[in-house]
Amino acid sequence: MSAALRALGVAALFAMAPAQAADDLPRSGSQADVRYRHGIPNAIRFDASGTQVWEYNDWRHGRRAFVVNFDAAGQVAVSRPLRTDEDVNRAVAERLTRPETLDRLGEPHSIADGPEGLVWRYRQPSGATLAVRFGADGRIADASTTAR
DSSP: OOOOHHHHHHHHHHHOOOOOOHHOOOOSOOOOHHHHHHSSSEEEETTTOOOEEEESSSSTTTOOOOEEEEOOBEEEEEEEEEHHHHHHHHHHHHTOOOHHHHHHHSSSSSSETTTTEEEEEOTTTOOOOEEEOTTTTBBEEEEEEOOO
16 A cells, blocks of 8 residues: 555545544433443532533543533433533633532543632643633633644
């Protein structure tokens, strides 16, 4: 196989990877099915409506982060990627509270309390770090991303 064809094939695989990653999210099945396929979640919590939420937020999933919400019967109700640009922009624009931010952006990688307020830091799929700062009122004051 020529080098040009090999390079074209590799480029096609990389172009397909994001689409396949999005399709890899659990769309149906039980909690046992999700755990078998994706492993033990990094965090398990209940959202404001009482729905059980499993968060996968580490490098086992190719720098992706996603959550799976289960219905009362323990079946997948919905799953979605975490910390998309749209989610971050919406969180800042709506000045979400800390519990709302947890529901929208997931568990932070680290938390620091500095002179300008509480800062939650997240690892982004690109390798960058997202920093979300909360004001004295407990709502998001601003967010910034730093390259890795």
